[in-house]
Amino acid sequence: MGSLDQQTLPAALKARGVSRRQFVKFCSTMVATLALPPRYLGAVVKAMESARRPVLVWLEFQDCAGNSESMLRTSNPTVTEFVLDLLSWEYHETIMAGAGKQAEAALERVVREHKGEYIAVVEGAIPTADDGVYCTIAGRTALEIARHVCSSAAASIAVGACAWDGGLVRANPNPTGAVGLQEAVPGIKVVNLGGCPHNPANTAAVLVHYLTFHEMPALDQYNRPLFAYGNIIHDQCERRAHYDAGRYVEEWGDEGHRKGWCLYKMGCKGPEATFNCPVVRWNDGTSWPVKSGHGCIACASHRFWDNKSPFYKRLPQVPGFGVDVTAEKIGWVALGAMAGAAAAQAIGSTIRKKVRPPEASEGPTKPSSSPEA
Ligand code: SF4
Ligand code: SF4
Incomplete structure (x- = not known):
């Protein structure tokens, strides 16, 4: 001391x-x-x-x-x-x-x-x-x-x-x-x-x-x-390209998991969380949980134990696609789009433009000025 x-x-x-x-x-x-x-x-x-x-x-x-x-x-x-x-x-x-x-x-x-x-x-x-x-x-x-x-x-x-x-x-x-x-x-x-x-x-x-x-x-x-x-984890994530292309891990240890695909369906809360975790990382910048193969549980979000659980259940809607779009539908869209590179690129950029601010389910305490609002 x-x-x-x-x-x-x-x-x-x-x-x-x-x-x-x-x-x-x-x-x-x-x-x-x-x-x-x-x-x-x-x-x-x-x-x-x-x-x-x-x-x-x-x-x-x-x-x-x-x-x-x-x-x-x-x-x-x-x-x-x-x-x-x-x-x-x-x-x-x-x-x-x-x-x-x-x-x-x-x-x-x-x-x-x-x-x-x-x-x-x-x-x-x-x-x-x-x-x-x-x-x-x-x-x-x-x-x-x-x-x-x-x-x-x-x-x-x-x-x-x-x-x-x-x-x-x-x-x-x-x-x-x-x-x-x-x-x-x-x-x-x-x-x-x-x-x-x-x-x-x-x-x-x-x-x-x-x-x-x-x-x-x-x-x-x-x-x-x-x-x-100040920044959404989903927007800083190295698996984001897989999310945009509809490539999701379906169960732990499957081919997608081994290939580093998106963990959204496994409960990742990255689309609704803000933190610089993907950039600063842990253990002297070695890695962070999503890189290691586990979804984000939004540990830096307000009252996350109550507001972000169950941790292994996916978010009800895919951020940026409106209220009735599911991850399966994105997968279909992305698969169709893969028939042409130009179309795929268009879908990716549409997704990026429409991604809504995160933490929409944080409850009444969030003000409008924050990305978590
Ligand atoms: S859902 Fe999770 S794993 Fe997938 S891109 Fe977003 S932050 Fe990364
Ligand atoms: S839950 Fe894990 S990945 Fe998400 S912000 Fe916390 S340490 Fe980072």
Whole structure:
């Protein structure tokens, strides 16, 4: 864990043996993740070189620690390592050496000495039923801790579905009255990084943006960064050509599955989900679930456990074809069109033009300005 000396990032990186070349490469990755023009690289490098590492505390409530695990997955050198060096981590229950009263004292010291300056990261849902007794740490409820710590932070980042909207913990019937951070502590500044788990590359990009521009990136109606949640997965998917041509996996392990065809009929929710998962990918950009052969379950969508299940049942209508068109009909159209390349191309472009905005089934909370509306 860090110390409160708030050394500069270059000093921290040097101590870790990270070369300047690796540092610039990391900054370049962050510029791309933030969807900034390449000309911003110089500004990001300069800002990162001069920034004093902000203090961070990481709170875990009703969770599986999957977001911590996602953040800590390493292969040398990774985005994760840079994130660990970007910040002065003062409190993280799972990874800090201190325990008990010593750990709680560290948290209190940050709140007292860095009021209005530190970043609070929250992982996990917050129970509100029965005065929040279903999650207590060191004699205080998660609700009390979140109010105390997050209301004095410069900004809070809710990582993962549970911290954003209650996630799995909140899914019906929600016996503990779990909610996400912004509902538990209304009025605080929150950036929501939905996903199950969050993608650490996006978390790093948010922090880099904060250190470079001294403000959080542009957010959507759910307080999610637009750079990460502004595009439809279906439109970024490498299997999209198969969807357009009506080539679908019909059952797990069939010929289409082996050939990498579209997973729409297997329940893929990509047409109704937004995330940069297909671009940023996981495990240092190695792959993402659809590339690996599993449909998207829309884990970065609002209350996806309730709104996007059953996960293996396909969406009722094919997006972009009106209310009564099924995947089978698209298959017929595409087969007919394959008789002529020009016709096939026409169908493909018609499909692309007509694809409606995703997340149409997300419920009443979505505003019209978002692609998820
Ligand atoms: S339905 Fe799923 S697998 Fe098929 S193109 Fe869309 S996102 Fe990719
Ligand atoms: S493919 Fe879909 S469900 Fe899977 S991690 Fe990406 S956004 Fe989440």
